[in-house]
Amino acid sequence: MENYLDIFINSYSEYWNYFLNLIYFREIENYFYGLIAISVIVWVLEILFPWRENQSIFRKDFWLDTFYMFFNFSFLIFSFL
Amino acid sequence: MVGYLLHVFQLFIFNILIFVALSNTTAAFFNDFLGEIGVSLESLQLFNVSALPAWLGLLIFFVVTDFVQWNTHRLLHRVDFLWNFHKVHHSVKEMGFAAHLRYHWMETVVYKSLLYIPVAIIGGFDVQHVVFVYFFTISVGHLNHANLGWDYGFLKYIFNNPKMHIWHHSKELPVRYGVNFGLTLSIWDYLFKTNYIPKNGRDIELGFSNDESFPQDFLRQEIYPINLKKE
Numbered sequence: 545m546e547n548y549l550d551i552f553i554n555s556y557s558e559y560w561n562y563f564l565n566l567i568y569f570r571e572i573e574n575y576f577y578g579l580i581a582i583s584v585i586v587w588v589l590e591i592l593f594p595w596r597e598n599q600s601i602f603r604k605d606f607w608l609d610t611f612y613m614f615f616n617f618s619f620l621i622f623s624f625l
Numbered sequence: 626m627v628g629y630l631l632h633v634f635q636l637f638i639f640n641i642l643i644f645v646a647l648s649n650t651t652a653a654f655f656n657d658f659l660g661e662i663g664v665s666l667e668s669l670q671l672f673n674v675s676a677l678p679a680w681l682g683l684l685i686f687f688v689v690t691d692f693v694q695w696n697t698h699r700l701l702h703r704v705d706f707l708w709n710f711h712k713v714h715h716s717v718k719e720m721g722f723a724a725h726l727r728y729h730w731m732e733t734v735v736y737k738s739l740l741y742i743p744v745a746i747i748g749g750f751d752v753q754h755v756v757f758v759y760f761f762t763i764s765v766g767h768l769n770h771a772n773l774g775w776d777y778g779f780l781k782y783i784f785n786n787p788k789m790h791i792w793h794h795s796k797e798l799p800v801r802y803g804v805n806f807g808l809t810l811s812i813w814d815y816l817f818k819t820n821y822i823p824k825n826g827r828d829i830e831l832g833f834s835n836d837e838s839f840p841q842d843f844l845r846q847e848i849y850p851i852n853l854k855k856e
Contacts, residue, residue: 575756578760579763582764583723583767586722586767586768587722589768589773590721590722590772590773593774594772594773595772595773595787596719596720596772596828599719599772603719603721603772604719605717605718605724605727606721606723608727608842608843609717609721609724609726610723612843613725613726613727615730616726616730616733617726620733620759
């Protein structure tokens with residue numbers, strides 16, 4: 545009985561490893577670094593040359609939008625693959 | 626607390642399932658429809674860009690997808706059902722790079738579904754090239770929503786820019802269904818006369834009418850369109 549359980553669990557963990565090693569999962573990681581790089585560059589530009597000078601660097605909804613950014617970017621990547 | 630986390634988890638899984646199902650269904654539906662009327666996707670392709678020089682294929686992909694998305698964006702404003710989803714993006718009160726990707730996940734489904742058809746008709750796009758276009762459009766989109774007073778000189782008639790896009794987010798609009806629908810290119814707005822920059826938009830109020838009653842947190846923003854229907 546334990547044997548069957550092992551096979552069952554192993555097959556799943558093997559599949560999971562195979563899944564994570566798929567080439568597009570490695571690319572996804574790079575896409576996220578790309579998004580972070582673009583965001584930091586534009587954010588630095590905003591800090592150096594602000595249009596509305598009295599707006600905080602951490603403006604209203606900064607963290608909400610950062611969450612949205614990663615959330616929706618994952619959907620973009622999924623749909624693209 | 627646990628209940629709240631469970632809700633977030635369920636919502637996320639549910640989103641992905643629905644999302645994948647909807648995208649795949651649209652693609653399958655389109656292919657079945659073509660099969661039904663006796664044509665294959667290949668025969669419907671107007672032309673295949675793989676025969677063209679790489680830069681030209683890239684340019685065609687970029688211009689075609691931008692124009693389709695410009696029309697999709699107009700649809701999001703024009704149709705009340707879609708506008709309720711699009712409100713999340715217009716609830717931004719202060720501009721900043723991340724505001725670019727503040728939108729309801731349903732928008733991705735709408736955009737990608739409508740994009741599938743033209744991209745399928747013009748075949749032969751290289752994945753590596755498409756990624757390049759994606760990152761270019763994300764960079765321009767980030768700049769459009771940034772707290773920057775830029776318009777790139779004469780290029781403003783071709784590329785969307787912060788000075789133009791802030792008017793798209795203006796609370797007061799000259800026409801009911803909005804202005805400046807451009808994503809990466811502004812040229813469509815100039816061609817179809819939906820451009821609107823009456824003055825420097827630095828200090829205008831952003832949002833939409835009655836946005837005071839729009840939810841402030843992620844979860845309530847997600848269920849907002851469904852809750853509306855119940856009322």
